[in-house]
Amino acid sequence: MKRRRQASEGGIERLYPRGFWKALAAPGVGWLLLLFVIPFYAIFSTAAGKLDPIFNTAVPEWNPVYWQPDGFGFVFENLASDEGVFRLVFLRTLGYVLSAVALCLALGYPVAYYMSRLRGRLRNLFLLLMILPFWVSYLMRIYAWVNLLQDDGLVNKILSITGFMEPQAWLDGRGSTVVLGLVYGYVPFLVLPLFAALERIDKNLVEAALDLGASPLRTFLRITLPLSKQGVLAGTAIIMLPMFGDFYTAGLLGTPRNSMIGSLVNFYLTEATVGPAQARGAALVIILTVIVSVLTIYYVVNTARATREARA
Amino acid sequence: MTEASAGTEPNRGNSLSALRGWLANPWRKPRFLALVSWLFLAWAIVPVAIAVLVSFNSGRSRSTWQGFSLRWYISDPDLSVLHDPNLLHAVLQSVKLAGLTMIVATPVGVAMALGLARWRSRPATGANFLMLLPLVTPEIVLASGLFLVFVHLYRLGDETLFGTPAQLVGHVTWSIPYVVVILRGRLFGIGKEHEEAAMDLGAPPMGALFRVLLPMLGPAIFAAFMIVFALSIDDFITSQFLSSGESSITIPMLIYGNGRTGETPSLNAVATVMLVLSLSALGLAALVMRAVARRRGGAGTPATQELVRFEI
Numbered sequence: 001m002k003r004r005r006q007a008s009e010g011g012i013e014r015l016y017p018r019g020f021w022k023a024l025a026a027p028g029v030g031w032l033l034l035l036f037v038i039p040f041y042a043i044f045s046t047a048a049g050k051l052d053p054i055f056n057t058a059v060p061e062w063n064p065v066y067w068q069p070d071g072f073g074f075v076f077e078n079l080a081s082d083e084g085v086f087r088l089v090f091l092r093t094l095g096y097v098l099s100a101v102a103l104c105l106a107l108g109y110p111v112a113y114y115m116s117r118l119r120g121r122l123r124n125l126f127l128l129l130m131i132l133p134f135w136v137s138y139l140m141r142i143y144a145w146v147n148l149l150q151d152d153g154l155v156n157k158i159l160s161i162t163g164f165m166e167p168q169a170w171l172d173g174r175g176s177t178v179v180l181g182l183v184y185g186y187v188p189f190l191v192l193p194l195f196a197a198l199e200r201i202d203k204n205l206v207e208a209a210l211d212l213g214a215s216p217l218r219t220f221l222r223i224t225l226p227l228s229k230q231g232v233l234a235g236t237a238i239i240m241l242p243m244f245g246d247f248y249t250a251g252l253l254g255t256p257r258n259s260m261i262g263s264l265v266n267f268y269l270t271e272a273t274v275g276p277a278q279a280r281g282a283a284l285v286i287i288l289t290v291i292v293s294v295l296t297i298y299y300v301v302n303t304a305r306a307t308r309e310a311r312a
Numbered sequence: 313m314t315e316a317s318a319g320t321e322p323n324r325g326n327s328l329s330a331l332r333g334w335l336a337n338p339w340r341k342p343r344f345l346a347l348v349s350w351l352f353l354a355w356a357i358v359p360v361a362i363a364v365l366v367s368f369n370s371g372r373s374r375s376t377w378q379g380f381s382l383r384w385y386i387s388d389p390d391l392s393v394l395h396d397p398n399l400l401h402a403v404l405q406s407v408k409l410a411g412l413t414m415i416v417a418t419p420v421g422v423a424m425a426l427g428l429a430r431w432r433s434r435p436a437t438g439a440n441f442l443m444l445l446p447l448v449t450p451e452i453v454l455a456s457g458l459f460l461v462f463v464h465l466y467r468l469g470d471e472t473l474f475g476t477p478a479q480l481v482g483h484v485t486w487s488i489p490y491v492v493v494i495l496r497g498r499l500f501g502i503g504k505e506h507e508e509a510a511m512d513l514g515a516p517p518m519g520a521l522f523r524v525l526l527p528m529l530g531p532a533i534f535a536a537f538m539i540v541f542a543l544s545i546d547d548f549i550t551s552q553f554l555s556s557g558e559s560s561i562t563i564p565m566l567i568y569g570n571g572r573t574g575e576t577p578s579l580n581a582v583a584t585v586m587l588v589l590s591l592s593a594l595g596l597a598a599l600v601m602r603a604v605a606r607r608r609g610g611a612g613t614p615a616t617q618e619l620v621r622f623e624i
Contacts, residue, residue, distance in 0.1 A: 012504050013430040015517045022436075025427025028420050028488055029439045035485045036446055038465070039457025046460050060464050107352065114349040126353070133356050135594050137546035139564040140583040143571045144363035147580070153375045154362065171572070188356065245452030248548060252571045262452055269456055270553055278460075285456045296448045304444075 043289075047071045047282035051275070058278035071279035075287060086264065086284075093260040096175065096250075097243045100182035101236060104190045107183065108235070112194035113224075116201075130195075133188045142181050142252045149177065149253070173255035181253040182243060190235040197231020198224070234302055237295040244292050261288055364587065367580035374577055384581040393581050399566070403585055406562040409476065409551070410544040410589075413483040418537050420484070421491025422529070428492065429499050447489045455553035458482050462554065475556035482550035487543060491536045498532035531604040538597035542590035 013021060045060035048067035052059045061067055078084035115126055133141060148154045149170035156167035170177050201224060209219040247262030256263075261284065268281030367385070371378030381387065386394045393399045428440055446454060462478045473481075506528065510520040526533075548564040555561065561569070563586040570579055 012507050012511065012517070012520075013432070015511065016430075016521075017517075021427045021431035022433075023427070024423040025431055025436070025439055028424025028427070028492070029442065031420060031485065031488060032442050032446070035458065035461075035481055036449075036454065037442070039454065039461045041457075042460040042465065043453070043457050046464070060460065110345055111349045111352045114345040117345075126349070129353050129357065133360070135542060135546075135590055136360055137548075137564055137567075137583070137586055137590065139546075139548050139567045139571075140363065140587060141360055143567050143579070143583060144359040146571050147363050147366060147374050148359055150375060152373075157375065184356075184359075241448065241450050245450040245549075247452075248568055251568065265452060265456060266553075270459060278463075282456070282460065285453055288450070289453050292450055 043282045043285050047279055047286055049279055049282075051279075056275055057273060058276050058282075071276060071283035072286075074276070074280050075283045089259060089261060089264055092175075092258070093244065093262075096179055096182060096260060097240060100179050100186065100243060101240060103179070103183045104187045104239060105232070105236070108187050108190040108194055109232075112191045112198055112231075115191070115195050116198035130188065130191060134192075138185055139248060139252070142185060142249055145181060145184065146171065146252055171253060171255075173257040175254075175258060178250045178254045178258045181249045182246065185246075185249055186239040186243060190239050193235040193238060194228065194231045197228045197234075201227045230302065233298065237298055237302075240295055241292050244288060360587075363580050364584050366577050367584045369577050372576050374574075374580065384576065384578040385585075388578070391576055391578050393578060393585060396578060398561070399578060399582050401559075402561050402563050402566040402582060405476070405560060406545050406564075406586065407589065409479055409483060409562060410541045412476075412480050413487055413544040414537050414541045416480065417484040417487035417540050418491055418533065421488045421536065422495055422533055424488065425492040425495035425499060429496060443489050443492050446486050447493070451486065451549045452553075454486060455482060455550045458485070458550070459553045472556075474554060475560040478554035478556075479551050479560060479562075482554045483544045483547060486550065487540045490543065491540060494536045494539065495529065495532055498529055502528050531600050534600050535597040538593040542593045545586060545590050545593075 042060055044064075044067075045062050046058055048064075048069060048071065049059050049061040050066075050068065051057070058071075075086060078086040079090060081087065115123070115130065118126055150156075151167070151169060151171075153170075155170065159165045160167050205223050205227070206219060209223050210216070214222065245262045245265070247260055247266050250258040250260050250263060265281055265284050265288065268277045268284060270281075272278075272281075365377075366374055368380050368382070369376075369378055370381035370383055384392050386392055389395055393403065424443065428436060428443065431439075458478065458481065462473055467473060472478075502525070506524050507520040510524045511517065515523070545562075546564065547562075548568060551560070551562045552565050552568070555565065563582055567579060567583055
């Protein structure tokens with residue numbers, strides 16, 4: 001009976017051997033410390049590291065006391081100068097990401113709204129078809145567009161048959177093609193959180209607003225839109241995070257003229273090994289991280305709050 | 313148009329009022345919205361479907377249909393998936409990596425989910441936070457960090473671990489949080505009542521854990537296995553950053569490398585193989601979760617919705 005009393009007092013966790021739950025969590029925690037936290041630190045150490053005098057390669061400096069800002073200095077100088085490649089690439093990335101996010105919202109919101117109004121079998125079917133692209137490799141979905149947009153691809157064939165437009169060299173370094181690819185690749189990830197937020201809205205509120213004489217537009221602007229704000233922000237964060245690091249969409253659908261920040265990281269960090277390239281690549285990663293960390297922090301706080309509410 | 317005029321003249325212009333109607337009124341039949349949404353779905357799915365179709369083309373073209381065949385899968389003596397060593401190797405590498413990732417990440421993640429759900433203390437809060445971080449870190453940042461530690465820190469003498477070992481470590485690192493999130497959802501759903509009942513009836517704590525709780529978690533654990541497999545097989549950035557060249561090329565890396573230069577539908581065939589592998593893993597997961605929901609009396613959420621939930 002003693003055991004029973006304990007259970008009602010402290011929860012059944014207490015009946016297990018001391019430290020049991022900690023031991024269960026330990027391998028996972030250890031893994032993430034060794035292979036997530038330390039790698040993250042290594043990015044800083046490399047960015048602020050020194051140059052090996054013999055091999056002329058970047059070497060990480062593990063002790064923060066000896067960190068030097070050369071890698072950052074190079075990146076920032078390049079960003080500040082008018083002819084800097086980095087500046088061009090950063091502005092281009094920003095342009096691509098912002099236009100793609102705006103298009104994703106313009107396209108995704110109506111679809112999520114429609115989906116949240118569906119009921120029964122049709123809703124399940126729509127939802128199933130909607131999550132299908134989630135589970136098709138991103139690279140394959142973009143590659144599907146390479147097929148379609150080739151010079152002799154289906155898009156140009158349809159254009160020349162219908163005479164609607166002259167066939168185009170779509171893959172010849174066009175920003176619009178890359179933005180289309182980004183929208184195509186990421187919009188499903190926006191629609192689902194939006195759908196979840198829109199679905200939670202109490203229909204009675206919408207009904208009340210309309211009954212009290214608000215126009216449909218006003219009802220939408222004052223009731224539905226504010227109530228779906230969390231979904232819009234979370235969805236935007238979810239698609240913006242990976243988009244800033246994306247280099248493969250531009251790589252498959254564009255030319256080096258369309259390269260994004262991710263392409264620079266990929267090149268400086270993993271391909272160029274001579275001189276301080278790796279330190280510069282690491283500095284780029286940190287700047288990228290700073291750009292997206294505002295979004296990250298927002299998203300973590302948001303998720304934590306949602307989890308707390310779900311638990312309560 | 314100002315809000316006031318929108319309120320007093322609700323029927324100005326047919327198209328405009330239709331537009332306003334679907335913005336706000338959930339009871340009106342949303343024809344325009346429905347059209348947009350189903351077109352959106354078609355746009356999301358058709359390009360991939362065409363890419364799959366092209367893989368069965370009997371000719372070399374990636375845009376003109378020349379009849380059905382399995383030429384690019386098995387019959388072409390040089391260029392088919394079965395006979396081109398590069399393609400076959402990529403398929404095997406992807407499957408090997410996904411299988412190993414699944415085997416390593418799932419047990420670690422399951423133990424971590426159990427531990428974190430029950431271990432109550434200040435470090436546990438920190439561990440929970442640490443677990444969420446990889447989910448919100450752009451993959452390129454994690455991959456860069458791992459690349460740097462495998463260059464500078466985690467190496468065997470003169471040998472680096474790039475290739476399958478590093479790729480495996482990378483995949484496991486971002487898979488663990490997914491497993492934890494999936495399992496945590498089920499753990500909260502099950503509650504502690506069953507364990508308490510078992511202990512009241514005389515089961516030792518470990519008996520309650522292994523003979524009551526773990527079997528109840530079975531379907532979720534199975535789903536975690538399958539989802540990790542599907543995520544791993546679709547991964548590009550981690551595999552790319554941590555590869556060691558030719559011998560560790562996976563299917564997505566192959567698509568990235570040859571997407572623009574490929575001349576036959578064999579690349580489509582490889583991509584289709586990947587699609588089938590990841591979708592069948594997910595199909596299995598969905599089936600199992602649905603069967604369990606049914607057995608519980610049909611009150612459970614449809615598997616599709618559960619799949620959506622933890623993606624968000």
